[in-house]
Amino acid sequence: MSDMTERNRTQNENEIEPPVQARRAVKRGGGDPASRGRTTIADGVVEKIAGMAARDVVGVHAMGSGLSRTFGAVRDRVPGGAKSVTRGVKVEVGEVQTALDLEIVVDYGVAIAEVAQAVRENVIAAVERMTGLEVVEVNIAVSDVKLPDEEDEEPESRLQ
Numbered sequence: 001m002s003d004m005t006e007r008n009r010t011q012n013e014n015e016i017e018p019p020v021q022a023r024r025a026v027k028r029g030g031g032d033p034a035s036r037g038r039t040t041i042a043d044g045v046v047e048k049i050a051g052m053a054a055r056d057v058v059g060v061h062a063m064g065s066g067l068s069r070t071f072g073a074v075r076d077r078v079p080g081g082a083k084s085v086t087r088g089v090k091v092e093v094g095e096v097q098t099a100l101d102l103e104i105v106v107d108y109g110v111a112i113a114e115v116a117q118a119v120r121e122n123v124i125a126a127v128e129r130m131t132g133l134e135v136v137e138v139n140i141a142v143s144d145v146k147l148p149d150e151e152d153e154e155p156e157s158r159l160q
Contacts, residue, residue: 060104102140103140
């Protein structure tokens with residue numbers, strides 16, 4: 001081996017390359033990647049989240065007014081139709097905030113104020129956690145009370 005080759009090899013062995021994880025990534029486009037672009041959330045997304053969260057509360061029998069539940073029952077009987085989780089839910093969605101209006105039917109015997117408070121808390125927690133939007137208000141209208149001897153407007157499926 002020549003002296004020149006030996007010197008080059010010795011110099012290369014003595015030079016220490018920084019580890020891969022220590023190298024810094026070159027930022028292109030400037031700023032945090034999370035701040036590049038915009039995320040929009042459709043009203044229907046917030047309506048579904050709120051509808052599911054409201055139905056999870058004990059004491060909520062159904063969502064929507066009598067008329068919307070009747071139309072829903074007819075729609076549910078149509079083959080291929082599915083239950084609408086957004087029934088009884090209306091929302092306004094801005095860029096960083098949202099406001100919701102819920103219409104519920106409660107079971108007879110429950111404390112309506114407590115059910116409404118539990119619905120409000122559950123809906124706010126679910127919407128804020130899943131969307132990152134600030135919920136500024138949740139208005140709840142109790143449109144009916146389900147009595148124990150009343151038949152449901154939504155018939156059970158004939159299939160078993």
